[in-house]
Amino acid sequence: MNTAELKQMADHLRFVAVDMVYRGKDGHPGPALSIADIVATLYYDQMRIDPSRPDWEDRDRFILSKGHACPIYYAALSERGYFGEKVTDFHLRALGSKFQGHPVMNKTKGVDMTSGSLGNGIAIGAGMALAGKYRHKDYHVFVIVGDGELQEGICWEGINLAAGQRLDNLIVFADKNNWQSGGSVADTIGSNNIKERFEAFGWHTQEIDGHDIDAIRAAIKAAKEAQGQPSVIVCNCVKGKGLSFMENDNVWHKGVPTDEQYKIAVKELAGGIE
Amino acid sequence: MADFKGTREAFAQALLDMAEDHDKILFVSPDSLKAMRATKFAELHPDQYVEVGIAEQCAVDAAAGLAAAGLIPFVGTYVGFLTMRACEQMRTFVAYPNLNVKFVGINAGLLGGEREGVTHQFYEDLGILSTMPNFTILTPADGPQTYHAVKAAASIPGPVYVRAGSGREIDVYAKDAPFSPDGITVWKNYGTDALLLSSGFVLDRTLAAAEILKAQGIHVTVADINILYGRNPEKILAEMARVSQIVTVEDHNINGGLGSYISRLACENEPKRVKRIALTTFGESGPAKELADHYGFSPEAIAKTTADCLK
Incomplete structure (x- = not known):
């Protein structure tokens, strides 16, 4: 896909995610929209995957450490063909649904790791990356963490491990949208200087606009070229990106669009087509 | 090996x-x-x-x-x-x-x-x-x-x-004795006055208690439980069925370990009395043997608790 097509795809995934939350009447749309461009670039352009073989040993792995953003993940897996036909009603968070409130590897095809309890994705990703090195596989492990999530101590245990083991097959996207459940990240802990912290831990670091497809592509290329170091790509994102009423309004950390708001989403993300 | x-x-x-x-x-x-x-x-x-x-x-x-x-x-x-x-x-x-x-x-x-x-x-x-x-x-x-x-x-x-422990355990099993997939190994079969079930590193003490009891005319069966909450408790249940008094011995809190497991098996299958010998407090520093004795795991204490149950 070219840049324009990827951008279009990201907006399409955004709509599928919002639709999923609207129909399911529960979920976290703001965090999902924040990472839509990263997820679209990974699943449609960057990752070595085969939806017909979700357990393929040589595939690239993906961990959505900030698991509450899963509507965008489920949207990408569905659109990419992991479930055969594209899913029209996900029954998100409903009893018996394979689309749980947070990603579950044994219930949803294509989910490489159960996640959602914040903080654990980097350490688990480091384990997967270690396994790749040990088994002489050339796959990459991609992890998306939230900026608020980085307050969890376990993150830094994993960051330490990945640097010490020189895991250059591990690439972490830090979704820096400056919000967390209770308010702004800076108000919560005083600062949000992610890049400097990773640097201090010995990581290869970059900071980009997390909604710029070309910048995401270029950053992944540079990350892959960094030898002997794991990489973090700090992505400046807008929580709720793509929907006028949702952008930068933290009330949408978790929430369900009204019928009126849903119509706006149809207009702004789906070209008016439901 | x-x-x-x-x-x-x-x-x-x-x-x-x-x-x-x-x-x-x-x-x-x-x-x-x-x-x-x-x-x-x-x-x-x-x-x-x-x-x-x-x-x-x-x-x-x-x-x-x-x-x-x-x-x-x-x-x-x-x-x-x-x-x-x-x-x-x-x-x-x-x-x-x-x-x-x-x-x-x-x-x-x-x-x-x-x-x-x-x-x-x-x-x-x-x-x-x-x-x-x-x-x-x-x-x-x-x-x-x-x-x-x-x-x-x-x-x-x-x-x-x-x-596992830290090296203070007394070896009871032979080196080549396999790890029982049934969750139970019967060690002494002196009689059915009581069934003493041990789990972990207190097996030697439980076996010693059986000898003390035998000298007092109380004849018990002693078995080691090596899998807790396993999927195939049939052989454990078969031993439990032979007695009316069970005593469990474990170096663990009284809740959640062997005593809880055996109590559950008894309740769900054939209700009978289960006396649990286990910890009810935090421990402290001390040599292993002295600690175990002090906190109720001496052979004498296990024997006395068992005998008291049968009075």
Whole structure:
């Protein structure tokens, strides 16, 4: 896909995610929209995957450490063909649904790791990356963490491990949208200087606009070229990106669009087509 | 099988023996290489040794990642730093996805932690793990049984926990005695006045109690329970059916371990009296033998508690 097509795809995934939350009447749309461009670039352009073989040993792995953003993940897996036909009603968070409130590897095809309890994705990703090195596989492990999530101590245990083991097959996207459940990240802990912290831990670091497809592509290329170091790509994102009423309004950390708001989403993300 | 003495040495030896043939087996160490007696393993198999530093949650998470990629990681360190500090990682990222991660906890119980005191002496692990679906819980009685339990753990699919000590355990089993897949091994069959069930490193004390009781004219059966909350309790139930009084002995808190397991089996199958000998308080520092005696695990105390039940 070219840049324009990827951008279009990201907006399409955004709509599928919002639709999923609207129909399911529960979920976290703001965090999902924040990472839509990263997820679209990974699943449609960057990752070595085969939806017909979700357990393929040589595939690239993906961990959505900030698991509450899963509507965008489920949207990408569905659109990419992991479930055969594209899913029209996900029954998100409903009893018996394979689309749980947070990603579950044994219930949803294509989910490489159960996640959602914040903080654990980097350490688990480091384990997967270690396994790749040990088994002489050339796959990459991609992890998306939230900026608020980085307050969890376990993150830094994993960051330490990945640097010490020189895991250059591990690439972490830090979704820096400056919000967390209770308010702004800076108000919560005083600062949000992610890049400097990773640097201090010995990581290869970059900071980009997390909604710029070309910048995401270029950053992944540079990350892959960094030898002997794991990489973090700090992505400046807008929580709720793509929907006028949702952008930068933290009330949408978790929430369900009204019928009126849903119509706006149809207009702004789906070209008016439901 | 090379010679070894103690449960930690047994773990290291089993790991060494398995690594010879199985390159999928790894040891993930949260700076526990020395504590787990695995230095030689790391020297001989450096690629199969992963050091994460003093970071138990990270050790469990990394092991989950390794297992998700098809490997069989063993995580070993002090019981509480696994089952308490990394409890959530063991639950959410290993037990829930049913990943093939193996855990070996050392310093279990008063006997395991002995002189270290309460911070390194753990008697809650079985209660914690018994609430997690998918976990297989192995409680070997001594060094030789720990060796076989670690080997069994590698071949049992899914998460497995092996409860180990610190070298103060008295060996009871022969070196080549297999780890019973039935969850029970009957050691003495003096009679059916009571059934004494022991789990872990108090087996020698329970056997000694049976001799004291025999001298008093009380004839009991003694068995070692080596798998807790297992899926096939039939042979345990068969022994329980022969008596009207059961006594459980374990170096663990009174809740959540052997006593809870046997009480459940009794309630659900054939109700009968179960007297639980276990810990109801925190321990303290002290030599293993003196501690165990002080906290109610002397052969005399086990015999007296049993005799009192039969009055």
